Amino acid sequence: MASPDRRVVIVGGVAAGASCAARARRLSESAEIVMYERGRYVSFANCGLPYYVGDVIPEETDLLVATPELFHDRFQIDVRLEQEVVAIDPTTRTITVRVQQTGATHQEHYDDLVLAPGAAPIIPPLPGIDLPGIFTLRTIPDGRHIRQWITAHHAQRAVIVGGGFIGLEMAENLVRRGLEVSIIECLAQVMPPFDPEMIAPVHDLLRAHGVDLRLNAFVAGFAPTADGKIAVSTSTGDTVHGDLVILAIGIRPETALAQSAGLVLGARKGIKVDAHQRTSDPHIWAVGDAVEVEDSVTGEWTLLPLAGPANRQGRIAADAIFGRASTFRGVQGTAVCGIFGLTLAVTGANEKTLQRVGLPYEKVYLHPDNHVGYYPDARPIDIKLLFSPTDGRILGAQAVGEDGAERRIDVIAMAMHLGGTVYDLEDAELCYAPQYGAAKDPVNMAGMVAANVLDGDAPVIHWGDLAAHPERVLLDVRDPDEFAEGHVVGAINIPLPTLREHLDELERARPIAVYCRVGHRAYYATRILRLHGFDARNISGGIMTAAAQQIAIVTAGELDAQSERVLS
Numbered sequence: 356m357a358s359p360d361r362r363v364v365i366v367g368g369v370a371a372g373a374s375c376a377a378r379a380r381r382l383s384e385s386a387e388i389v390m391y392e393r394g395r396y397v398s399f400a401n402c403g404l405p406y407y408v409g410d411v412i413p414e415e416t417d418l419l420v421a422t423p424e425l426f427h428d429r430f431q432i433d434v435r436l437e438q439e440v441v442a443i444d445p446t447t448r449t450i451t452v453r454v455q456q457t458g459a460t461h462q463e464h465y466d467d468l469v470l471a472p473g474a475a476p477i478i479p480p481l482p483g484i485d486l487p488g489i490f491t492l493r494t495i496p497d498g499r500h501i502r503q504w505i506t507a508h509h510a511q512r513a514v515i516v517g518g519g520f521i522g523l524e525m526a527e528n529l530v531r532r533g534l535e536v537s538i539i540e541c542l543a544q545v546m547p548p549f550d551p552e553m554i555a556p557v558h559d560l561l562r563a564h565g566v567d568l569r570l571n572a573f574v575a576g577f578a579p580t581a582d583g584k585i586a587v588s589t590s591t592g593d594t595v596h597g598d599l600v601i602l603a604i605g606i607r608p609e610t611a612l613a614q615s616a617g618l619v620l621g622a623r624k625g626i627k628v629d630a631h632q633r634t635s636d637p638h639i640w641a642v643g644d645a646v647e648v649e650d651s652v653t654g655e656w657t658l659l660p661l662a663g664p665a666n667r668q669g670r671i672a673a674d675a676i677f678g679r680a681s682t683f684r685g686v687q688g689t690a691v692c693g694i695f696g697l698t699l700a701v702t703g704a705n706e707k708t709l710q711r712v713g714l715p716y717e718k719v720y721l722h723p724d725n726h727v728g729y730y731p732d733a734r735p736i737d738i739k740l741l742f743s744p745t746d747g748r749i750l751g752a753q754a755v756g757e758d759g760a761e762r763r764i765d766v767i768a769m770a771m772h773l774g775g776t777v778y779d780l781e782d783a784e785l786c787y788a789p790q791y792g793a794a795k796d797p798v799n800m801a802g803m804v805a806a807n808v809l810d811g812d813a814p815v816i817h818w819g820d821l822a823a824h825p826e827r828v829l830l831d832v833r834d835p836d837e838f839a840e841g842h843v844v845g846a847i848n849i850p851l852p853t854l855r856e857h858l859d860e861l862e863r864a865r866p867i868a869v870y871c872r873v874g875h876r877a878y879y880a881t882r883i884l885r886l887h888g889f890d891a892r893n894i895s896g897g898i899m900t901a902a903a904q905q906i907a908i909v910t911a912g913e914l915d916a917q918s919e920r921v922l923s
């Protein structure tokens with residue numbers, strides 16, 4: 356290599372830092388690129404750590420995506436392991452580096468400095484928090500220590516604090532290893548990026564796999580027990596015992612270095628950057644979990660600790676350093692999690708967020724099969740689509756199902772990324788063969804249902820809104836045997852095939868809320884009724900959505916009690 360014309364120094368060598376370093380080399384053969392990492396590994400797959408604990412990934416080395424040797428040989432990048440950058444002097448453009456093994460410090464010059472220090476797990480200052488056997492999971496050594504603890508203590512019970520992505524993935528993996536698991540979650544639901552009704556089946560599934568799920572409970576403290584376990588006390592007055600505890604209650608951006616250098620932080624305490632990842636100092640860039648990002652739906656600045664944005668930001672910072680005008684377009688929060696065979700995928704804003712920020716929205720629910728029903732093993736996907744009631748712009752989507760949920764969310768995420776509307780989903784040309792989907796893919800279906808709402812062809816009403824409209828006739832258009840098996844309290848049954856014959860029995864003055872199992876037959880019924888002059892609306896998602904929203908359903912055995920039950 357020619358003598359370096361520029362010295363690019365990167366702090367942190369995992370997702371964001373490593374992608375920045377590699378991209379920088381692809382843009383310049385003459386720059387000197389140095390990457391400092393205080394740990395012993397670079398470019399490791401922290402996303403794989405729960406599966407390493409669960410023995411799905413048996414070898415630690417499988418988590419190493421790239422080694423310092425590869426960085427050197429392939430990219431001529433100088434990786435300095437176990438060296439921590441402890442100070443930055445922006446005026447002289449120098450950093451202070453501490454060599455972990457000796458404690459010695461020295462200064463280094465930079466022309467451009469990229470901060471990719473990631474985030475640290477939140478460790479709340481609770482009584483007993485320092486007890487051995489309480490773990491967080493962020494690094495390969497963290498994963499190794501958990502595995503060693505399980506083996507050394509013949510662990511049989513684990514308590515997981517936090518029901519987010521990492522908490523759930525750890526629950527699955529510890530159950531896989533034969534442990535009994537409790538999850539303590541302070542909210543009323545696990546997986547906060549989703550709306551509660553979408554998560555109801557996840558709660559059922561966790562419990563079906565023996566997970567002791569404790570919602571609405573804060574951890575109050577930890578205490579050792581006489582038999583060598585940890586007693587976890589909660590705000591509800593309960594105590595849960597475990598051989599180990601996993602803390603998975605979120606992360607905080609690593610900003611000590613940025614703060615000491617006088618860089619501007621945002622309201623969420625992440626490093627503030629512009630669209631090119633430049634910080635408040637013109638020669639310092641920041642990327643990954645340490646920075647705040649703009650939510651492209653709400654316009655709010657937020658934290659989104661995910662690998663995809665971290666990698667993209669790394670590339671963009673390198674582009675900017677070498678004069679390319681790439682920009683980071685903000686985040687949608689596209690994410691996926693697998694738990695006991697169920698896939699949960701999300702993109703964009705959820706309903707809770709839209710309500711909080713006051714963005715007008717409409718929503719539809721649907722439960723299409725992952726592929727055509729005539730091909731074996733079709734499985735439903737629960738889909739919720741949120742969109743602008745004025746122009747149909749997609750605001751967010753959630754999908755939960757055994758197969759194909761993430762593919763549908765990826766398609767919707769891409770449409771959102773391009774500013775798409777529900778009409779774009781309706782028109783999308785997607786893969787189809789019987790084992791993969793349907794000629795009207797669930798994504799098309801979501802677009803069609805939403806477009807029918809916007810166009811006024813089949814307006815929807817939601818289960819939660821019915822109580823405010825007691826004048827509405829509640830019409831179940833399923834077959835009589837389905838109705839007898841279980842129906843919503845107060846509903847009358849006119850099966851769809853006979854609806855035209857019974858129109859005279861319906862009061863024209865009263866609006867009608869129509870439902871079926873998933874919303875399909877109710878759509879046809881809504882169209883018939885509207886074409887005959889009735890004010891009819893389809894109850895979005897049908898009785899499958901009602902079940903998840905705890906709407907009172909009377910079953911065959913309970914028919915006598917029907918009059919005593921109320922619609923919640």
Ligand SMILES: Cc1cc2nc3c(=O)[nH]c(=O)nc-3n(C[C@H](O)[C@H](O)[C@H](O)COP(=O)(O)OP(=O)(O)OC[C@H]3O[C@@H](n4cnc5c(N)ncnc54)[C@H](O)[C@@H]3O)c2cc1C
Pocket residue numbers: 366367368369370371372391392393394401402403404405438439440441471472473474492493494521609612642643644645659660661662663665
């Ligand atoms: C268990 C787990 C599972 C996950 N699963 C997923 C998933 O399935 N999908 C997904 O999208 N995301 C997932 N993530 C999140 C994803 O891993 C992170 O968003 C991503 O790693 C962020 O990359 P980063 O480079 O910003 O930070 P990090 O990966 O944290 O890397 C930062 C590095 O900087 C080093 N460092 C910090 N300060 C200094 C310093 N002063 N000097 C030198 N080195 C320093 C640290 O040692 C660290 O190695 C998961 C995370 C965890 C922990």
